[in-house]
Amino acid sequence: MSTYDVHEGTVTTILIKGARILGGAPGDILLRDGVVAEIGDLSGAKAGQTIDADGLVALPGLVDLHTHLREPGREDAETVETGTQAAARGGYTAVHAMANTSPVADTAGVVEQVWRLGQEFGHCDVQPVGAVTSGLEGRQLAELGAMADSAARVRVFSDDGKCVSDAVLMRRALEYVKAFGGVVAQHAQEPRLTEGAQLNEGEVSARLGLTGWPAVAEEAIIARDCLLAAHVGSRLHVCHVSTAGSVEIIRWAKSKGWDVTAEVTPHHLLLTDSCAESSPLGPYNPIYKVNPPLRTADDVRALREALADGTIDCVATDHAPHPVEDKETEWAAAAMGMIGLETALSVVQEAMVETGLLDWAGVADRMSARPARIGRLAGHGRPIEAGAPGNVTLYDPSVRQPVDPSAMTSKSRNTPYEGLTLPGRVVATFLRGRPTVLEGKLV
């Protein structure tokens, strides 16, 4: 564990030499007392530690709106400690920990526990997400206000993993969180249309004989929720948008001026349902089983464009660790989800930067500024400028390397990118001026 005490900030001064802020011209960054002290040509500056960042891109510390840390309850898959270590190695300085733990994060007690664990380990900030309904059961609202008022200061509420499908309950939740500037992050999945669903409903699911998860089951809920949010004047966030149709609906809602935001996962930006049929890992490999499911190439194209034009606000990992035995099974028996914290930036570079859809400023906006704003995290997502919190990620976009699950920090190994060669590598991460990762390794 780190020897630094985050509450007091670091005593060290760190000079980052020659980093390209947002991919721009090389310059220096001085981190002092937890903040960015100065930027520019700082050749005369004195520092306890100097880091040569020649060729590296400096991004504001990444913020994940959607992480499953599994603690409490499934510490065999991930813990707050291992999950935040993985986050730091992925360039993140803050993650939102989803509520579907055991017990569910539906009380002030559970969210405070998770928040405190994050503070103790200090690899990155852990911002708990509160459940919308008690026990994620979709019957009555959890004590949203108590969670908002707790030490964890919860602002994002989600039953993620389950959809708040009851329209009345969803309306009430949207209305209620207005009192403390909260947002409901909806897992959009019409439950009746997706009973037993295994894979995107389409050509591949039909051939494989897997029960289809139709796009309409996502789109119908998003449409309803946008209308509800508009009706009650609330803020809505749509989790892991996966279809071209969803993009159209969100674009329409935004054009109306409604306060709707959306996220897309790295895997939905890169992979398609054809992975289930033909991949080097063999057909029906549940490493590709995820909810919402991988969709078609047309959907991937629409999602990339939507992220580029801002219809989709941000990238969120939906990092979902599962132990080996939950994936080494037949498809239908396997758990849904894939890990993503340590590969997110590389996948975004591959899908968005290499394709010319986003520049590094765009990446910083979609992976740091906007998610921080949606989550109301004041200390994150700020531009790298004098006076901003010292949250910085140094990234080397010039390397390409095969994804090696065994080299990952997450407790789980369920990455769908095994065997793929992806660009980029996080070299260093600084949380409030203190390194959590240096030379690609945990500090």
Next chain:
Amino acid sequence: MSDARNQARAVLEGPDIHRALTRIAHEILERTRGAENIVLIGIPTRGATLAHRIAGRIAQFEEIKVPVGAIDVTMYRDDLRLRPARPLGRTELPQDGVDGRTVVLVDDVLYSGRTVRAALDALNDVGRPRAVQLATLVDRGHRELPIRADYVGKNLPTSKSEKVKVFLEETDGRDAVVLIKEDDR
């Protein structure tokens, strides 16, 4: 393959084969007292063709219609696992079967004796012949089992490195027995 065929030495031509089969037919008539109660069973593919030819000659000489059939021995071979699974040949047994009859097995080339061993096992599963005899167009030696032919068209001394290939009009468009030297191929 055609190159190999061209370079190979024909040891029997059409007329030789004709004469050999005629002699075998006569010998069968002699040894079985006028082909009484016999059945000719060929081992596919060329053994079956030869069985039909022999039956034709017997009919010509004595006006006897000898039942002819074929028995595929693939499933009884002892070398199945040495090669990829292979397609089966046709098994066609005469209407009245083989029970109580003298079966004359017919094959084109007798070599190790393993095919004949397999044929004996196969026969055993389809009935109980009174006796089994063996006719072969060519006996090239190198037996690996205690098996010998009752009727031989031609004894052909060979070395193990050589191959004997039988061509028949019905399947190959010409009659010939050729000896292929391994280094010719």
Next chain:
Amino acid sequence: MKHHLISTGDLTRDDALLILDTAEELAQVSQRSIKKLPTLRGRTVVNLFFEDSTRTRISFEAAAKRLSADVINFSAKGSSVSKGESLKDTALTLEAMGADAVVIRHSASGAPHRLATWVRGSVINAGDGTHEHPTQALLDAFSIRRRLGRLEGLKIAIVGDVLHSRVARSNVLLLHTLGAEVTLVAPPTLLPVAVETWPCQVSYDLDAVLPKSDVVMMLRVQLERMNAAYFPSAREYSRRYGLDRDRFARLHDDAVVMHPGPMNRGMEISAEVADSPRSTIVEQVTNGVTVRMAVLYLLLGGSEPAIGGAE
């Protein structure tokens, strides 16, 4: 190396014809007094059945025994599997027992593919979820060819719950490969999305398809589908998609009727149609053993298999 039989989509036309031709030769064995061949002596075939299917299991068992293989029946019921053992652990157990082939029936689509990554022996799919049932399709093709002498150019209607039918999936792929023209007939609710990408025609109207068909293959309709609102009632289904006496009369004289069994008499097929001489339903059972012998021989009979999906 080709190794498994998991999907009929993995079979080339030559592969499929080799299986049918081999089965044609092996059909004689079923008629002799000694119905046994020594071919697979010393080989072990495991029947790994996670779903009850007595008829399929017995058919594979008879096929393996006629080829002299040792047969181990492993039924998931009452075994360690029902106590939560994973498919992978079961696979490793079979591997340790030296199984040369594993015949697997499983309720999860793709289970045979997964099994194939964990065992060295050949995997033969005996029905996986709503995916495929290749030996059923092979025996259907074999039965059709025996009755009608050919497959090329035949018009074959497959009628009923295509959505949930592994038999339909395997048959569409195989019969297309063998040159037949397949038409799927079902209410729209029982057809998969994207069925238009399959190598076949699709119709909602049985009466329009019947007079043009050389073969009518009726699929079993499971009664639980009715509760899931795929169609209003058994009676309505039967009226629109059942093969009754009147519809049967509209078939041309040489047309044959098939059913993979078990049948719901009076639902998708009437008793008199099922029992008519133009029904192949009984010979399908006999042919099942023969075709499975052919598959076992071609996969296990040599140093390497002669057919099947890529490794």
